[in-house]
Amino acid sequence: MxxxxxxxxxxxxxxxxxxxxxxxxxxxxxxxxxxxxxxxxxxxxxxxxxxxxxxxxxxxxxxxxxxxxxxxxxxxxxxxxxxxxxxxxxxxxxxxxxxxxxxxxxxxxxxxxxxxxxxxxxxxxxxxxxxxxxxxxxxxxxxxxxxxxxxxxxxxxxxxxxxxxxxxxxxxxxxxxxxxxxxxxxxxxxxxxxxxxxxxxxxxxxxxxxxxxxERLREFEKRQERKEQFHQLVAQTRDQLRTLYASSLAPDAMRAAKTEVIAQMKQSYADLKASWGGYAGYDPWFSQPMNNATLGSISLYTKWVPAFQALLEQEGGDLPRFYLRVAALADLSKEERVIALDMLQSSRLASAE
Structure with a gap:
């Protein structure tokens, strides 16, 4: 039993x-x-x-x-x-x-x-x-x-x-x-x-x-900035692939275009790595076979992070109130929740520009 x-x-x-x-x-x-x-x-x-x-x-x-x-x-x-x-x-x-x-x-x-x-x-x-x-x-x-x-x-x-x-x-x-x-x-x-x-x-x-x-706090913020840039690169690549997959290309042509998008992502990472002074913390991830599942494993954990950060800012950093707001989002239907998160995400990204 x-x-x-x-x-x-x-x-x-x-x-x-x-x-x-x-x-x-x-x-x-x-x-x-x-x-x-x-x-x-x-x-x-x-x-x-x-x-x-x-x-x-x-x-x-x-x-x-x-x-x-x-x-x-x-x-x-x-x-x-x-x-x-x-x-x-x-x-x-x-x-x-x-x-x-x-x-x-x-x-x-x-x-x-x-x-x-x-x-x-x-x-x-x-x-x-x-x-x-x-x-x-x-x-x-x-x-x-x-x-x-x-x-x-x-x-x-x-x-x-x-x-x-x-x-x-x-x-x-x-x-x-x-x-x-x-x-x-x-x-x-x-x-x-x-x-x-x-x-x-x-x-x-x-x-x-x-x-x-x-000094340790500054190191954390620097590491966090690199992480956000990495996540942005993955998100941009997924956006490119999403557009590609919605096209009417034949499978062979789509497969070749997909390979090119992934190659571009790896080149963008090389440029990003150079801007980091050679920091190689993401090399192991990029050394893996790169496909839709690999990219998706990252986006699952980061898709709505800016939205939640915007919500926390709205609550003045008060975590108990933030948790209550998140619980209210959880009570919505998935469609309503996505709309609410999209609005929060847009406000966060706009303020960062």
Missing amino acids: LRAILAATLCLLVGGCTTISYYAQSVEGHLRLMARTRAIPDVVNHADTDPALRKQLERVSAIREFASRQLDLPDNQNYRSYADLGRPYVVWNVYAAPEFSLELQQWCMLFVGCVNYRGYFDQNDAAHYAGELIAAGTETHVSGVPAYTTLGYFNDPVLNTFLRYGDQEVARIVFHELAHQIVYVNGDTAFNESFAVSVEIEGVRRWLTETATP
Whole structure:
């Protein structure tokens, strides 16, 4: 019975759940994670704990307190325990899209509705499923994920998979995943992820302002500026492809034009990289096979971020009021929500010009 309940609930995390084997890997993967989880105070106080890990977890605890105290994020047992999974990622997400469409494939699940990815606890399983999609003529992208949220159904632990990135990344992930517990709309991945990204950006900025040196804050803002320029490049490329796919070109001609658009994007990245003084942080992403699924995996998380930032500005930076406004958007129909977000997005982009 417990396994059946877990199987249903764990469809929150990973897409589809259309086969028994998929249920099984979801349940087994999460049960193994839970079995490795220990309360952070127990790990910190254990005599055999590596001193470096002890210090990391002490800083994580401070970040967790900041999340609830200063960002009004849920004050619960999430991220108050720790698990070392012995691997670099907790799950691997599979994204998929047709050759001449930017629409990512959706997989529908219990509780959360439809999402634009399907996750696996085993990298080989993700690669196998992606291979099946490729054989059917679909473009795919497989990406390792350092964290996921169960939306409060379980007490999500801090994981070695994101602890290894350092304090700032830990703060980003904790703020992001806790934001999902405030507002989450079934079947609207772009809304959910863009909201969480907007919270993580503002949260890290406030955390650094309170705890770090001015130099670290300036480094964050510079990194954020590069990230926004990267996202703009991806969005511009998708706009070009959207226009191309709406044309009446024959498949061979459209395929050649698509290759040219992607080549232009890579050249634009080279120019952008030069303007950054050679900063190469996005080289790994550009070294991957580039297709509609790869591009879509980025846009899912950034599509509405400017809209949410505009909304936060309207509320004078007051996070509780901001959360209420976001909840009101969540109550709208998807069509009404898109219209409202478009208006916010336009105002934000206009003010930035």
